[in-house]
Amino acid sequence: MIQLSEDRLSVTGRPREYIIKNAALLDIVQGAVIRGGAVRIQDDSIVELFTGPEIPAGVESFDAAGMYMMPGLIDLHVHLVWDGSADPLYTMAKEGNYLAFARGIMNARRSLAQGVTTVRDVGSVDDVAVDIARVFEVGMILGPTVVGAGRIIQPTGGHVPALGYIADSREELIKAVRYMKMRGAGVIKVASTGGAYGPEEIGPSVYSEADLAVIVAEAHHLGLKVASHSLGRVGIENAVRAGVDTIEHGADISSGILQAMHEKNTYFVPTLAVYKKLSESSGQIPEQYVDKAKTVAGWHRETFRKAMDIGVPIALGTDAGSPNFGPQPSVLLEMCTMGQYGMKPADILRAATHTAAAALGRSQVLGAIEAGKKADILLLKENPLEDIRSINSICQVIKSGVML
Known part of the structure; x- marks a missing residue:
């Protein structure tokens, strides 16, 4: 597990234009290392790359000799308001919405300190992740980019109703999407099945394909992508056929x-x-939830292998904050698990950067070290293309051009 470096949250600052030089640049798309790379940063963006010895004179520089440079990590599935305890719903209810908001700020900043420069929050009480996103967006506090879904659209009796926007009829589904758009959501989250942690069944599809298509059509009409919580086979089929994005x-x-x-x-x-x-939490959470998780974990290995073989685009998400999952962030643990299930380091890095940016619809500004993209950059001591655990060797985090 990554150990949090608290001092990484303080801003050391750099001039609004500077060059990072002498780095080993990781080409995430090709899975290659370019030695002696340099980037010029202006304000919050990368404006130029250099792969030779010549770099502009008269611009302040940061010498990254001996370091590996890569884009910041993206986690597409977090719950910032949760604490990762055995019962985060109890903690959330006991503390109330104001402390949930504060916890979300804390977890987001902890994630940034450990190299996660963008997160997608896919479920929060009272839509507070939308407000957290806004706090960072307007610059009140330095933090990662947060794409917040707010509450999860779900029917009566759905998955984690404490985070839910309950919508049963098609009119209610349309209204739910429109409300979340008005509220400021950056993505629509819907639950098409039950979950492992909860009393409901995993298997049945809680919305029909036609219902999910209503949600997708309205969200896409409003310029929002749709993420679907989907564990059981029929609910997944309905969601894919309805046109969800993730x-x-x-x-x-x-x-x-x-x-x-x-x-x-x-x-x-x-x-x-x-x-x-x-699935390994017997004695710590209710046994019926452990049993359901064992079923899911058994399915996951085979599904993940087949997805890689077929060429399904796979993006990294962790479910950070979830029951018995420990403190946020959870990116390194997810990366290591992906490796244990057969994914190569280069593909894991793509899943956590380039592919995740594409899934967000933000590949034009995120996911690679390229001119025109956001200056969200990590400098590492070791090469994660050789060992994915080298993600833990962070020397420097740069968020929107600001050195932490």
Whole structure:
């Protein structure tokens, strides 16, 4: 587990234009190392790359000799308001919404300190993740980019109703999407099945394909992508056929639906580690939840392998903050689990940067060290293309051009 360096949250600052030189630049797309790389940063963006010895004179520089440079990490599935205890819902209810908001700020900044420069929060009480996103966006506090869904659209009796916007009829579904858009959500989250941590069944699809298509059509009309909590096979099928943009968890996916995801460019955000952890939590959480998690973890290995073989776009998400999952962030644990399930380091890094940015619809500004992209940069002591655990060797985090 990564150890938090508290001093990384203080801003050392740099001039608004500077060069990082002599770094080993990681080409995430190609999975290669470019030695002696340099980037010029102006304000919050990368404006120029250099791969030779010549760099502009008269610009202040930071010497990154002996360091590896890569884009900041992106976690597409977090719950910033949760504490990762055995019962984060109890903690949230006991503390109330104001402390949930404060906890979310704290968890976001902890994530940034450990190299996670963008998170997508896919479920929060009273939509507070939308407000957290705004706090960072307007510059009140330095933090990661947060794409907040607010509450999860779900039917009566759905998954984690404490985080839910309950909508049963098609009129209510349309209203729910429109409300979340008005509230400031950056993505729409819907639950198409039950979950492992909760009394409901995993398997049934709680919304029909037609209901999910209503949500997708309205969200896309309003310029928002749709993420679907989907564990059981029928709910996943309905969600993919309805046109959702990302399948969250996706434990039991048939080969035919995986092929459809590949053809439709539907992103798979598997969150492997959280279910593995829950399945090993006997005596710490209710046994019926452990049993359900064991079922999910068993499905996950095979589904993940088939998804890689078929070429489904896979993006990293952790479910950080979830029950018995420990303190945030959880990115390194998820990366290591992806490796244990057969993914190579270069593909893991793409899932956590380039592919995740594409899943957000932000590949033009995130996910790679390229001119025109946001200056969200990590400098590492060791090469994560050789060992993914080298993500833990952070020397410097840069967020929007600001050195932490």
